[in-house]
Amino acid sequence: MDEITSPAERTNEQVGAEQTDEQARPRRDRVNRSAALLATLIAVPVTVAVAGFTFARFSPDTPAAEPSPSAPGARPQSTAPVEMTAPQLATRPATVCRALTSQLPSAVRDLNQRPVTAGPEQNAAYGDPALTIACGGAEPTPGQTDDIWIVNKVCWYAAEGPDATVLTTLDRETAVRVTVPHPHGSALQWVSPISDVVIASVPSGGTAPAGCTG
Numbered sequence: 001m002d003e004i005t006s007p008a009e010r011t012n013e014q015v016g017a018e019q020t021d022e023q024a025r026p027r028r029d030r031v032n033r034s035a036a037l038l039a040t041l042i043a044v045p046v047t048v049a050v051a052g053f054t055f056a057r058f059s060p061d062t063p064a065a066e067p068s069p070s071a072p073g074a075r076p077q078s079t080a081p082v083e084m085t086a087p088q089l090a091t092r093p094a095t096v097c098r099a100l101t102s103q104l105p106s107a108v109r110d111l112n113q114r115p116v117t118a119g120p121e122q123n124a125a126y127g128d129p130a131l132t133i134a135c136g137g138a139e140p141t142p143g144q145t146d147d148i149w150i151v152n153k154v155c156w157y158a159a160e161g162p163d164a165t166v167l168t169t170l171d172r173e174t175a176v177r178v179t180v181p182h183p184h185g186s187a188l189q190w191v192s193p194i195s196d197v198v199i200a201s202v203p204s205g206g207t208a209p210a211g212c213t214g
Helices: 012-058 091-103 188-201
Strands: 111-114 123-126 131-135 148-151 154-160 164-169 176-181
Touching (some): 091 131, 148 188, 164 188
Antiparallel strands (some): 111 123, 123 131, 148 154
């Protein structure tokens, strides 16, 4: 059972201990305040140093360079119809070309599809300047020294023009012609996704040159 001591029964020893504790409390408070003041004095120079480093980092002595021009693919592309012709096709080539255009993607790499002025069932266009795809007609007969390229199992003949490279299939039932303006760079890189659609929709046929293997 806990012993309860009345105020009258408190000994001189207990009173002396309480007085000693009260005398020591101000000293502890002074020590705590001194420690807090010292910590503040240390923290302030560190904060100033960090702020100075940040300012120097984001405020170089030399002015920032002018932003470089946007890449050609990032600029806005025209959505106006692209002028193309649409020769009359026989029933079979017309059916094949309709299958091709129905499976073409909405974009070839970063070039978005655009409407065409004639024959959307056999023509397609992408980007600005327009990369065009025309289906139908006879395939060309390349010379013995002309280059032939196989891209994704489709054989292409490349003809260089003043403004564009024209790639035409050599191993299909009906010709597929892709015109790539020179500003778009290497023409062969653009026919890779188109070759996949050609394989899926245009049957092979005719007499392909000896180089069209693989």
